[in-house]
Structure formats: structure tokens, C-alpha cells
Amino acid sequence: MAITVLVTGADGFIGRNLIHYLASRNFKVIAASRTVSDFKHPSAVSAPLPDLATPFDWQPLLEKCDAVVHLAGIAHRFADEEQYNLVNHRATEALANAASRQGKHLVFVSSIAAQSGSFSQAELTEDDPPKPTNSYGRSKLAAEESVRAARGSFTILRPVVIYGQGEKGNFSVIHRISGLPIPLPFGALKAQRSVLSVENFSSAVVLVLTEPRARGEMFIVSDPTPLTVPDLISRRRATLVRAPWLLSVPENWMRVFFAAAGWTGLWQRIGEPLIARPTKLLALGWKPTLSDPNSDLMNAPRK
Template identity: 40%
Template sequence: MAAGVVLVTGASGFVGRELVSQLHAAGYRVVATTRNPDSLDGVEAVRLPSPAESVEAFQRILENVDHVVHLAAIAHTQLAGATDVYHAVNCVLAAKLAEAAHRTITGKFVFVSSIRAQSGSVHDGVAVETDPPQPTDDYGRAKLAAEIEIAGIMTGGNYTILRPVLVYGPGVKGNMAALVKLAALPVPLPMESLDGQRSLLDRAALCTAIMHSLHEASTDRGTFIVADKTPMTVPQILAAIRRGLAREPGLFSCPAWLLGLAARMTGQGDRWRTLNGDLIASSALLQSTGWSAVENSALRIEELSRR
């Protein structure tokens, strides 16, 4: 017997593809909103209304749906008026979908936000949910605004907000993709002295957190950081990838200031600050509801790199 019908926005994306697979394996029927329906074989696809459309338009796509998982977002844009774009797509659209869900569905609304709604790309100490939110960019501010809207709309309703840290897995993009490409180079790398620690998150584990939130009552009306248990440094990440590729780590020390200077000279200053700064986040609160975090990110990255 099917576990219910779940509408997943962003179903063809990096996280969405894995989530659809896990939902199917658990017996759910999936309705996907995606700009590329052909990328999801055997999944019913519908058009996601734009932020400018009415709440009623969103309600129509929720007919006969039990639960909603909202993954769709814009993380990086070079468009003019980026602030407005982030707010429209990452906040207004999310709020209208939440309003439609509040009126229509009987199950759970899971909003996948971001650790960037809580902090910048670097953070002193260990980030926990009780820290005052201090986003530092338009993306994070739009995500936080969406969280506030959802909590206000669904007062007494059934929702969960998740704040994942940097996600890794096959086909990853962004900063993790840059590290994968770097590790694949057939040369020694001058990264051994970098000591910034960052919490990471296995894509499959994020999807189990979403699945957990769909049926676990103790996550209702809660906001939770999602992260593996053990933070890693850049050298540890590179070494894990290379072990998975059956290679020696091949790392040597170079002054961090020199690497930072090289990054700035090549236009990679922001990426450098993100990769070499600290951002340690605790998922203990979500674990206390029964979700199991990955114990050792290094072993998991090594395993995935073998595939």
C-alpha cells in the first residue's frame, strides 16, 4: 500500500533526484515540479506556478497530494536585480506554496532552507538552532524570510524547516565540485596546512532527514540544522577523495596567506574564504528526534569517490 503522495519541487536537481528515489523505495507516489520533466522517468510532472501567480494556482497542483517537500530555489544568479530575484523565487514562491499547502493538504510541509539562513559562510564556534539568525547575503536573507513567512502562515500547521550545510555527493556543484576537480589533478597539492573546519552533509543523509521529517511528529513546527557528525578540513576532504580514487593524498604545506593571495589574484577570493574558514554546525537537535547522521564524513566521501 502506498505511503501517500508527495509533491517535490526541484525534483530534477542534485538533491531532488536522490529524494525521488528514496521516496519511491519507501512506497510514496511522487508528483514532481521540474523545468526538465524528461529527466525523471516514471514520475508525474506538473508546472510549478511563478511567484507572481495566485495562491489558488498553487492549490491546483496540490489536489490529491498528501505532503509537500519544497527544494526548488536559486542559489547563484548573475542576473541584474539579483536581490529581487532571490526574494521572489526563494521567499515569495515558498510562502505561496506554504499557504496553498496550509489550505489543501492534510500531511506535512517540509521546507529545505539552508545554513546560510542562519549564518554567513564562516562562523565562530558551533552553530546551533538557538543562535540568532545572521545571514550575510541575499540568498541567506531570502531563505530566512521564507522560514519566517512559513512559520507565520502555518501556525498550528504541520511543517518542518531544515537547514542543511554544504552537501556532497555524485554530481555535486559549487565549492565541493571545485574540490573534486582539484583532487582529480595528477599533481601534488599545496593544501596540507589549511586548518579551517567545515561541517558537511551527505546527500543521501539529507534525503533521509527529509523522509524522517515527513512522518516524525517530534519535528512538527521545528527548525533543524542538518549535518554529518564530524567536520572536516580541506586537506582531509582532498585526501578522502584521492583515497577513493586509489591514490595517495599527495599534499604538502604552503603558507595559507600565499594561497589566499593567489586565490584573490585569480578572482577566487570568496571561494577561498568559504573553503578555508570555519563553519561547524551541530545536528544534535534533529538527531534527538531519531534521525541518524553520518558518523564519519571522510569515510563516506572516500566510499562515494570509488563509484
């Protein structure tokens, strides 16, 4: 009998890819989001969600599913602490309590930001004390604590930055500039960053939905091999049949330039390290399949 999964935040980059991944693997999916979309798959049906900053009765949706993957939230926006708290923390708390009462397994998709800032000189593991550095990370950590406090069946995932069809943020920028027919000054950057393909993320979700040993646990999710910015650009340009064309401008010069331009935050995300390996998830039996950020990851249609 197919498992029915409620996926919140279904209309975002991660959600749309996950919906198609689950539906193509014999899951039945209730795709819940503020913007109702037709996913054009017989195993996926859409359902509306309100603004999660307002109270919401989860029970009618939970009665239709066996498990929940909670993606919905605020990320990469100019929001204040209260907005992050309402949407990322309190709405998750309400969902966790409702899922616990109805005996539904909840997969809460948190973020590596709940554990660390934009970079870390030490390699991160699940056992490290969490030290979020911004409102987003603090709201995700508070939501994790609420999920545990609900005393229901749960799994918490802390993915690193995710790439794939429809990607946003740093990956989208790097891929765009990699397509420019000009030399780029990033050849000397040596900082390794853990990244995650949206297909590998989706396969991790399937594992924790079906593996009883994942219940009550928290997992870092990332591709097994971290990469550098020169790696990303070189691989992207190789797909365009171009040479890497990277200039080795000293890192100190780059750091000073980014600071003078007011881009310190961007520098921390590309010039500083953040390694978080999926060792615990691999020990559970996870078998990631993709490791190239320039692969054609999914055939899900764009909006």
C-alpha cells in the same frame, strides 16, 4: 497506505536524488519542476511548474498529495535581490499559505546561509540569531518567516553544503582538482567545515515527514563529523589509489594569494571554518548512514 509527497525543484541535483530515495522507500512522489523528466520509477510521476517568479495556483497539485517538500528556488546564480525575493521568498509564502489552507504538511528546505555567511568562527546551532550576509541567505530567512506565519503544519531544514552524484559548486571543484596528477598546496588548511551527503539529507527528509515531533520545528542538517579540505582531497585520492600528495603551504600565504586573485569568497568557503552539527536532529532519532564525501552515494541516473 503510502504517503504521497509533492517535491518541488525535482529536476535539480538534490531533487533528483531525493525523488529516487523516496520512491524506493514506498512513498508515492509527484516530481514537480520546470523541466519535466521521466524518473523511470512506478512510484514517481512528473508535473510541470512555471517560473516561480510569477504567481502560481498551488491548489491543483496540493489536492493530489499528503505532504510537500519544497526545494525549488534560485541558488548559486547571478540574481538580484528582487529575483531572490520573488522566487525564494514570495513563491514559498504562497505555497505555505496554500498548504496551510489544505492541511498539508510542508517541509521547507532552507539553507545554512539563512543563519550565517560563508564561514563562522563560532559553532552554529538552531538557537543562534540568524545573520545572513547575502541576498540568497536573506531570501531564505524571509521564506522561513513566511512558512511560520502561515500557521500550518511545517518543518524547516537548514542543510549545509550537500555533496553526492551530480553535485555542484565547491565539492565538484575539489573532486575535480583532486583527480589531477599533481601536488596540491592545501596540506596546511585546518579549518573544519560541516558537509552533508545527499543520502543523509534524504534520510532526514523521510524522518521529518513521518515523525510528528518534527512539526513546527527547525533543524540544522549535516553529517555528524566536520571535515577539512585536506581530508576531502586525501579521501578522494585514496579512492583513486593515490597518495594525498599535499604540500603544506602556510595558510597566510594561501589567504594572500586568494585575495590577490580576487577569490576572497572562495577562500572563505574552503579556508575558514563553518561547523553546524545536527545535534537537534540526532536527538529526534535521525540515523545518518554515510560520512565519506567520496562514497558512491546514490545510483540515481544523471540527466
